[in-house]
Amino acid sequence: MISFIIRRVLQSVLVLLVVGLVAFSMFRFVGDPIDNMLGQERTIEDIERLRTQLGLDQPFVVQYYKFLEGAVQGNFGVSYRQGRPVAEIIIERAPATLELAAVSGVLAILLGIALGVFTAIRRNGFAANFIMSASLIGVSLPTFLIGILLIYLFSVELGWLPSFGRGEVVDLGWWSTGFLTESGLKALILPSITLGLYQMTLIMRLVRSEMLEVLRQDYIRFARARGLKDRALYFRHALKNTMVPVITVIGLQLGAIIAFAIITETVFQWPGVGLLFINAIQFVDIPVMAAYLMLISVMFVAINLIVDLLYLAIDPRLRIGR
């Protein structure tokens, strides 16, 4: 067991190193940050001087090594665009993304499960068919389009909700929250729907098909024959047995919600790390890009590691195999 964990952790570290290497070898294709840092009156000499100062004249492997050297000491460098430590910027931006991801995650799980169960029970009803058809929109429309549509409907036409930003936030130590003000809560509605819609439809369709599968099983028939109430049948017995694969998917989707909040954050000018990353790409802000990519890969690697360990805990057969 312990050797398994150690092996997985070592593998994870290797994955992180490879991700970093690939990222650094790609940065040169994103462009040259120097032109963005100097005004039009610069000379070629100024360009070369700044390039040397930033260490950008060195091969990417050296740059990568220097980044790693700093990163293990908790120093991710200074943003080319903002002239502030990257770690500070990311910590400042993280609450926005995490709160948005949490709200859309909860929304997706609650609504997804409820609607999934409903459409499975009322398989041929009009409402269930309508929901199933409507859910196709959630899967097929691109996120930015849904976002823009919501903005035009609820902000521009109806004027109910703010069109961008996070509203007023309250600082609790280093964490800034939008949960405590009315404008902060209002500002959360549209982006969290936009971000969570895809996951919601995914969970809903998964729950529905798993539920249909379970309802066909013999023990459900026997339970029904024994005269169990519908409620107990569906929620105590059927739903519980549905949840095993659903939880796996939810776990993986949580990472995706945080990582892929980029588009939603851009559409709503949501001040999270995704928006930070998009701006960094445009400016070729290498320290920010590198730190963000490493952060996201650490997150995915950690989630995968936890999932693997959970399997191990759940299924004893896996342990024997090793």
Add this chain to the structure above:
Amino acid sequence: MRTLTAALAVSTALSSPVIAEDFSWAVTTDPQTMDPHAVSSAPVLGFLNNVYEGLVRRGKDMSIEPALATSWEPIGDGEGWRFFLREGVTFQNGNAFDAQDVLFSYERASSEASDVRSWFAPVSEVRVVDDFTVEIMTSAPNPIFPDSIANWMIMDSDWARQHLVEFPDKEQGNFATLNTNGTGAFRIVSRQPDLETVLEPFDGWWGEVEHNITRATLTPVQNPATALAALLSGDVDFINPVPIQDVARLQGNDDVSVIQGIEARVIMFGFPHEAETLKFSSDVTDANPFADVRVRQAVAHAINVPAILQTIMRGNAEEVAQLVSPAMRGFSDGLAERPEYNPDRARELLAEAGYPDGFSFGLKCPNNRYLNDEAVCQAATGMLAQVGLNAELDAMPVSNYWPELRADNYDMYLLGWSPGTFDAEHPIRFLASTPNEEKRLGSWNFGGYSNERIDALLPMIQSEIDDSKRQMMLDEVAGILQDEAAYVPMYVQPLIWGTASNIEMVQRPDNFFILRWVTVN
């Protein structure tokens, strides 16, 4: 009822002077620093003009007017300029302004770490005569020196020393990257880079207040559709820019208004004058046709600029025949006509040059630098193909574009130029001079265009005090550039701002947004 009306009237009368006029605006690019000497870019200098001030400033019509200097005069026969400083000015932290701050700001802005040091290339020395007189000596007579320092902002020397920001720091950032202490009409109350910057009027400002803003908030919004939605829903009062394709729709909406003008930026095509051969041609591999003036003139005749302006710019831009727009000082009025659109003439010229069937080449173009830049290049590619010039278009983000041009990887390229000094001398220095690193000349002359006469005229233009003689020389340079088709200028880029209809403001061709000219009705 009457009492109620009376009470209302009284309360309105009482409250109107103190009604908070909150103003908020959205821009695409957040000013990346608050240090006025660290980055010489329009978003930074434009924003900081509200907070810091220079010795002189530009008025609503771009003319130079007194700011921290009340008057100035040339010294002797052009040995320099004497500035008489305004008395009783205080910085936003309460420190008094005097000549030492000017000297300090000169040292800071002309230091190696500064991005604006080229403004001070002609300066040999700055002398403090007394507390309120400063002499700036130039190595040669410099008639437009006051114009060229309109964006040189004065920083408080004590404040800078106290916070250890005697020099700008682009790479690591410092206290002045995030904090300000200017003499301007507004002070920054809070600043969260990339998220929100809040300004309030500075009570101790020396000038006469024209605006009625009590609080102003700047939010960067990168996505143009989001910015537009924010304006339409009333979440912001002003956005810059408005996407060209949305102008017509905004004009039909009573709640918002569109302010249009032309920017100082001229969009043009450039050529590889020095190259031996074409780099991306499939048929001409042993020569550089663009070295022949007739081929360049053919390009000028083949591009239908009015059609580009009508379709891609939707009638929002103006044709231009020189490297500067007609609004700039030193524009040559006699040379305002662009070569006419005439594909037959273009074919004739190509045949004369020895390319009756044309040739193929590579056209490089940015896709996120200028308004609709890629679309303009696509249109031009189609027009050039009509005369046999088969351009293979390669459009890329601007971060990749400049390195590509510096590496000479092009056969023709698109360039926009906005003269920082608002003078026709500026593009001559950067685009038309033979590149010379030591003299800091021709640093954007990617193609290496070189003309002895222009190189000889430039220093004379720079030091000529007599306006009409200077204009004659500028006319001569503009004439040479047109005859040789060194560049093919096409149009002046439009400026399109969108505001809520209860807002009045002033739009300047430098695309600076000046808060103290805003009125909220």
